[in-house]
Amino acid sequence: MTGCVAYSRVMNETSYMTPTLRPYRPQDLGQILDLWQREEAAPRADGLSVDQKVDLLGSEDSVSFVAQADERVVGVALAVVSGVIAWIYSVSIDHDQDRCEDIARRLLEEVEVVLAEKGARKLAATAASDGILRNALKARGYEETKLELMHRDVSAAVATPAALAELGGRMIDPNLWDELKGMDDVKEIIERRVILPLAEPDLAARHSVSPPRAIVLFGPPGTGKTTFAKGIASRLEWPFIEVQPAELAGEGAERQAKLLAHAFDLVLELEAAVVFVDEVEDLASERDADRKVNTSVTNEFLKQIPRFREAPHHLLVCATNAIGGLDGAFLRPGRFDYVLPAGPPDAEARRAIWTRYVSEITDEDIDIDLLVEATELFTPADIEFSADKAAQRAFEREHFDESSGRATTREFLFAIKRTRPSLTEEAIETFRKETKTFARD
Ligand SMILES: Nc1ncnc2c1ncn2[C@@H]1O[C@H](COP(=O)(O)OP(=O)(O)O)[C@@H](O)[C@H]1O
Ligand SMILES: [Mg+2]
Numbered sequence: 001m002t003g004c005v006a007y008s009r010v011m012n013e014t015s016y017m018t019p020t021l022r023p024y025r026p027q028d029l030g031q032i033l034d035l036w037q038r039e040e041a042a043p044r045a046d047g048l049s050v051d052q053k054v055d056l057l058g059s060e061d062s063v064s065f066v067a068q069a070d071e072r073v074v075g076v077a078l079a080v081v082s083g084v085i086a087w088i089y090s091v092s093i094d095h096d097q098d099r100c101e102d103i104a105r106r107l108l109e110e111v112e113v114v115l116a117e118k119g120a121r122k123l124a125a126t127a128a129s130d131g132i133l134r135n136a137l138k139a140r141g142y143e144e145t146k147l148e149l150m151h152r153d154v155s156a157a158v159a160t161p162a163a164l165a166e167l168g169g170r171m172i173d174p175n176l177w178d179e180l181k182g183m184d185d186v187k188e189i190i191e192r193r194v195i196l197p198l199a200e201p202d203l204a205a206r207h208s209v210s211p212p213r214a215i216v217l218f219g220p221p222g223t224g225k226t227t228f229a230k231g232i233a234s235r236l237e238w239p240f241i242e243v244q245p246a247e248l249a250g251e252g253a254e255r256q257a258k259l260l261a262h263a264f265d266l267v268l269e270l271e272a273a274v275v276f277v278d279e280v281e282d283l284a285s286e287r288d289a290d291r292k293v294n295t296s297v298t299n300e301f302l303k304q305i306p307r308f309r310e311a312p313h314h315l316l317v318c319a320t321n322a323i324g325g326l327d328g329a330f331l332r333p334g335r336f337d338y339v340l341p342a343g344p345p346d347a348e349a350r351r352a353i354w355t356r357y358v359s360e361i362t363d364e365d366i367d368i369d370l371l372v373e374a375t376e377l378f379t380p381a382d383i384e385f386s387a388d389k390a391a392q393r394a395f396e397r398e399h400f401d402e403s404s405g406r407a408t409t410r411e412f413l414f415a416i417k418r419t420r421p422s423l424t425e426e427a428i429e430t431f432r433k434e435t436k437t438f439a440r441d
Contacts, residue, residue, distance in 0.1 A: 017069050019103055021110050024057065024064035024076070031073035032057070032066070039092050047126070047151045048089060056080060056089060063118065065110045067093070067103050077107040079115060086120035091133045104136035112140070163266050169241035169273065172234035180231050181356050182349020182380075183224060186342055189441050190228060193338065195235050198315060212337035213309040214316040216280070218323035218438065219342035220431060222381030222422050225319040226278060228342060232317065233274035241267060241275050245301065246282040246292045256293055257300040264304045272313035277301075280318040284330040305335050323438050324430075331438065339440040343431055344423050345380055347372050353380050357387035362394070362406035371412055377421035377428075389415035 024032075036050045048056070057064055057078055063086070067075030074094040080087050091107055093100040115123060125142060126149055127133040138144075164170070180187060197204040197211035204211055217225040233240035243263055248256040267275050277283075282292040283301055291298065308316045318336070320326065331339055345353060350372045358366045375383060393415060394407035 019067035019069040019074050019097075021065055021067050021106055023114075024062075024066050026058075028066050028073050028076075029054070029057070032076050035073060035076060035092055035094060038095065047149060053078060053090065063111055063114045065107050065114075067107055069097075075103045075107055077104075077111045079111050081115055081118045081120050084119060084121040086115040086118075086123050088123060088125035090126070091136065093132070101132045101135055101139075104132055105139055108136055108140055163269050164239055164241075167241045167243075167263065167266050169239040169270075171237070172230045172240050174234050174237065176227070176234040177231040179356070180224060180227055181352035182345050183342065184348070186228070186340055189338070189340060190232060191235075193441065194315070195232060198236055198313075201312065210337075211312070212315065213311070214305060214318070214336045216323075216331060216336050216339045217317065217319045217342050218339065218434065219321060220344065220379060220423060220427055221321050222379030223342045223344060224380050225321075225342045226276070227380075229274060229276040229317040229319065232315065236272070236274065236315075238272040238274050238313070238315075239270065241270075241273050243267070243275055243277050245277065245297055246279065248297060249292050253294040253296050257296040260297055260300045261304065264307065268307060268311055268314065270314075274315045274317060275308075277316070277318045280320045281322040281325055284318075284320075284326050285322070286325055286327045290325060302330075302335075323434050331440075333440070336440075339438050341431070341435040341439050343435065344428055345378075345383075349380075350375055350378065350383065353383050354387075357384065358412070361387060361391045362408070364406055364408050366407075366412060367409045370409060371416065374413060374416045375421070377423040377425075378416075378419070379422045382419055382422050386415040386419040387412070389418060 033050065033054070036053060056062055059080065061080045061082060063079045063081060065077045066073050072094075074097050075092065077091040078089045080089065088108070088111065091104045093103050097103060112123060123142070125133070125137055127137055194212050194215060197209050201211055217228060219225060230240050243260075245260060248259055251259060267273055281290065283298045285291050288295065305316065308314055323331075323339075351368060354368050354371045354375075358368065358371075375386070378386070390407045390412045393411045394405070397411075398404050
């Protein structure tokens with residue numbers, strides 16, 4: 001509404017034609033769209049896109065009025081009742097109208113009557129701090145608040161809840177990626193080669209970069225493979241779905257394969273998804289005896305991967321801590337774009353992980369170097385476990401001994417001593433060798 005002819009500039013009263021006001025009719029939509037699109041360029045307070053406003057306009061709860069002059073729609077007020085509260089989302093007046101503020105005020109008046117009739121007992125509105133709507137609202141007795149409008153778009157992928165629910169899928173907290181500390185090498189590879197091309201497919205296509213469709217993460221247990229897969233989903237704002245072939249083990253051979261195929265059908269119906277298959281050795285071990293599922297399931301899974309590769313908004317992430325035992329053909333480049341190691345955390349990574357937990361648990365000055373040194377064979381999961389132990393100890397101390405104060409370095413070191421590390425020198429050596437043999441990035 002910026003750019004509207006100012007009220008004070010109305011010179012010739014006789015040329016001013018008072019618009020008539022009436023409820024919105026679907027045939028007004030074309031003209032309203034023009035009005036909103038012209039307005040798009042100007043900064044608006046409602047934070048809504050034209051599409052979103054069109055949806056609201058057509059919704060059952062919408063209460064909207066237009067101002068019409070000379071057969072032309074020159075203003076529109078958009079409001080929605082929700083129980084006893086009504087929200088006035090926008091009042092837009094054509095830029096070249098005289099007396100904009102006057103029209104805005106009259107539209108408000110009309111809308112308010114209907115909102116009250118529909119049960120609204122409180123009227124709330126979003127308005128730019130410098131726009132005419134704000135003046136019109138003030139003139140009609142609306143009080144200012146110190147609230148700020150905060151908004152965030154929900155990924156389109158969430159809008160398919162039925163299939164998502166059937167698959168046990170969910171949206172992951174967008175902060176998860178940043179909570180993954182250290183592991184900078186693998187993090188950077190995933191950011192640049194996996195997330196970025198998927199998040200910016202047009203730019204990737206311009207440079208002939210093919211976004212990945214399927215990747216494998218390998219490494220000892222507790223090194224963050226599951227968390228990385230979730231982190232990718234959180235960064236892409238795609239739903240995260242875990243498919244567990246081993247869960248099929250109880251079914252008959254043929255049914256196992258059918259169920260798996262059905263799960264993939266549902267996944268591919270979604271607009272987008274990160275699909276995680278943990279412990280993929282259960283279906284892709286070289287030796288039949290090491291597999292938890294029937295060969296028909298393995299074959300079905302292999303058949304499904306090409307379907308995945310055709311789907312631009314689906315990423316398959318497989319994880320394993322037994323990469324050496326996988327069927328060699330399983331990992332071939334035509335199937336998986338990258339095979340990425342998620343290894344034991346080095347000192348830097350341990351420092352980052354410790355710093356995170358320490359800052360959550362205590363405000364005491366903690367000697368992080370000591371903790372880093374004492375946890376050489378710890379995975380991130382082990383560090384998390386011993387950090388929890390230290391917190392529990394400090395909590396018990398305050399409860400039983402009435403000695404207050406949060407966890408200290410001593411308590412952390414004690415908790416570390418009481419935690420059995422998951423890694424061994426041999427496991428680290430094996431991982432190093434596996435990285436040489438299998439990693440592909
Ligand atoms: N790099 C990391 N930074 C912080 N926490 C981590 C990191 N990697 C793993 N964790 C934590 O360790 C635990 C185990 O990680 P997980 O992803 O389940 O490992 P994996 O799937 O490799 O066995 C999780 O609670 C996770 O939050
Ligand atoms: Mg895991």
